[in-house]
Amino acid sequence: MPALSRTFTALGLAGLLVLPAQAGIFDDDEARRAILDLRQKLEASNEANRAKQAELNVQMADQLSQLKRSLLDLNNQLESVRAELARMRGQDEQLARDVAELQRRSKDAQSGIDERIRKLEPVSVTLDDKQFLADPEEKRQYDEAFALIRKGDFGAASAGLSGFLKRYPLSGYADSATFWLGNAQYGQRQYKEAIASFRTLLSGNPAHPKAPEAMLAIANCQIELKESKAARKTIGDLVQAYPKSEAAQAGRERLASLK
Incomplete structure (x- = not known):
C-alpha cells in the first residue's frame, strides 16, 4: 500500500505538472485569437472610418460645389442688380436733365408770352x-x-x-x-x-x-x-x-x- 500510494502520488504530481503547461498553451492561443480578433475589428473599424470619411469628403465636395454655384448665382444676381441700378440711375439723371430742360423751355416760353403780353397791353x-x-x-x-x-x-x-x-x-x-x-x-x-x-x-x-x-x-x-x-x-x-x-x-x- 505504501508503494501504491506513492505511485498515485507520483501520478498526481505528474498530472499537476502537465496541467499548467496545457493551460499556458491554451492562454497563448486565446491571446493570439483575441489579438487577431482585435486586429480584425480595428481593421474593420478603420475601413468603416475610411469609407465614412470618403463619403463625408464626397458630401463636403458636393456641398462645396453647391456653395460655389450658389455664390456664383448670387454674384450674378448682384451684378444684375448693380446693372439695373446703374440703368435706373442713368434714367433718373436723364429724367432730371429732361425736367430741367423742360423747365427752362417753359420759363423761356413764359417769358416770351409775358413779353408779347407787355407789347400788347395798353x-x-x-x-x-x-x-x-x-x-x-x-x-x-x-x-x-x-x-x-x-x-x-x-x-x-x-x-x-x-x-x-x-x-x-x-x-x-x-x-x-x-x-x-x-x-x-x-x-x-x-x-x-x-x-x-x-x-x-x-x-x-x-x-x-x-x-x-x-x-x-x-x-x-x-x-x-x-x-x-x-x-x-x-x-x-x-x-x-x-x-x-x-x-x-x-x-x-x-x-x-x-x-
Whole structure:
C-alpha cells in the first residue's frame, strides 16, 4: 500500500505538472485569437472610418460645389442688380436733365408770352395835359417820330408822323402828332402844308394846349408866303382867342414888326 500510494502520488504530481503547461498553451492561443480578433475589428473599424470619411469628403465636395454655384448665382444676381441700378440711375439723371430742360423751355416760353403780353397791353400816357391809353407799338412809333423832330430831321419826322396819323387816326397822340407834323413841314418850308396841319388841330381841338402856338405858326407861315394881311388877321384872332398865352404876346410883337 505504501508503494501504491506513492505511485498515485507520483501520478498526481505528474498530472499537476502537465496541467499548467496545457493551460499556458491554451492562454497563448486565446491571446493570439483575441489579438487577431482585435486586429480584425480595428481593421474593420478603420475601413468603416475610411469609407465614412470618403463619403463625408464626397458630401463636403458636393456641398462645396453647391456653395460655389450658389455664390456664383448670387454674384450674378448682384451684378444684375448693380446693372439695373446703374440703368435706373442713368434714367433718373436723364429724367432730371429732361425736367430741367423742360423747365427752362417753359420759363423761356413764359417769358416770351409775358413779353408779347407787355407789347400788347395798353400803357398809360400823359401828354399835353391829357392822359390816355396807348398800345406799346403806337407809343413807340410816336416817340420815334418825335425824336426825329428833336434831331432836326424834318423830312423823316414828317413821313413818320403822316404814317402814324394814317395808322392811328383816333389815337390820343393824334392832336400832338398833327401839331408836330405842321412844325416838320414848316422846317421843310412846306408852308401851305404846315398851315393845313395847324388848322386841322385848331378845328378838331381848339382847347388844346398847343392851339395858341398853332395859330402863331400859321401866321409865321403866312408871313413866309408874303401874305401879310392874312398874317395880321391870324395874329388878331390869336390875341382875341388866347389873350393871356405866350403865343399871343409873341404875336403882338410880331404884329408890330409887320406895321
